[in-house]
Structures are given as structure tokens and as C-alpha cells.
Amino acid sequence: MNEVRAEALFAPATARNREPLLAVLDPMLPEHGLVLELASGTGEHAAFFAARLPRLTWQPSEPDPTLRASIEAHRAAAGCGNLLPPLALDVTAPDWPLERAEAVLCVNMIHIAPWAAAEGAVAGAAARLPAGGPMIFYGPFKREGRHTAPSNERFDAMLRAEDPAWGVRDLAALGDLAAAHGLRLDRVFEMPANNLTVVFRREAAAVRAGPHASSDSA
């Protein structure tokens, strides 16, 4: 029988950024409800955040089956009742396997994927968040078209060499995309290693665009 072996994988950056991320996430996330984590990768963040934020239900997701197996392995090891099994979710798909989330988190994904992934993440989140619900991105960003550090510029060149569709995104471009879907910029936190945590919140009556459009304005 063919099975994906349940092996817990580890990414060094995740261990480094999880504490500073938790510190900014905690006050930005709601008092209760479901957090949809996009592009959960190994599942280390999901296991860590679910354990530290027991008031919330954590929903990891990931398109790669090997990584979903890793998320499952971390979930089993964590033993947290508020950590759900991972969803198979590619953010560029028109249909997502979940109707609603009180918050959406996307860590270190939109620069390691085509811009269509940012578009899918924003559209899908906007269609599922309640009014005021946060959509939170973490990663390196350009500001006003410029890199914020030489290390980010080198990283950008490396990404583009690997795939010309990848690359460090401009915060303003993400802001314009978010605004087109009814998400207003709320907070920007400067993080270690020249990363940003960027918090958008859904307006009361979201502008709906793209494949996730619906008549719901809650």
C-alpha cells in the first residue's frame, strides 16, 4: 500500500521566528474562533501557536502532501485538542475546503510563490473573514519599491534566479491588492532579520472581486 510516511520535518527559520511572531500575533488575534493558517509548511508553527494560544482553534493547511504528513506528525506530538488536522489547500484554487475563519495567517509564502498566490490568499481570506477579522502576513517586504536591507536584496535575487515569478513583494502592492478585496491595513510590525508582520482587517462591507466573490457582507 502507498502511504505518505508521517515524518515530522523541521525548518530552522521557523524555530527562530516563532517566539517574536507569537508576541505580535497574540494581541492581534481574536478572543476566540478559528485561525486558518495558509501554507503551514512543516507544521511547527501550527503546533507551537496552538499550544500557546489555547483560546483559539488552529486550522493548518498546506498543498504539499509530504508537508501535510509532517504537520500531522507535529500535531500528534503536540497533543493539542485545539489543533485540527491539516487541510489540503492551494490558495490559488477557486474553492477552499472551509467556509469561514475568524483570522487568517500566512507566514513566508507570498515571496516563494507567484503573485497569483498572494492574490488567491487575499481573495480567499476576504471572502471568509468576519468584519474586523485579521489577515496577517509575515515575511520580507520592499517598502516604497526599495529593499529594506542588503540581505533582503540578496535573498530577492536568489529567489528570482530560482523562479522569475518569485521574489520579495512590495508592501504597497500587497496593500493595493488587499484594499481591492475590502481589507484595510491595520498594523505593520518590524520583526527580527528584516522581516515584517503586516496585519490587514476586513472592512464591514468588503469589496468582493475574483473567484471568491459572494454576496455576504457580514
Ligand SMILES: C[S@@+](CC[C@H](N)C(=O)[O-])C[C@H]1O[C@@H](n2cnc3c(N)ncnc32)[C@H](O)[C@@H]1O
Ligand atoms: C517557505 S515555506 C513556509 C512554510 C511555513 N509557513 C513556515 O513559515 O515555516 C513556503 C510554503 O508555501 C507553500 N505554498 C506555495 N505555494 C502555495 C499555494 N499556492 N498555496 C498554498 N501554499 C503554498 C509551500 O508548500 C510551503 O509550505
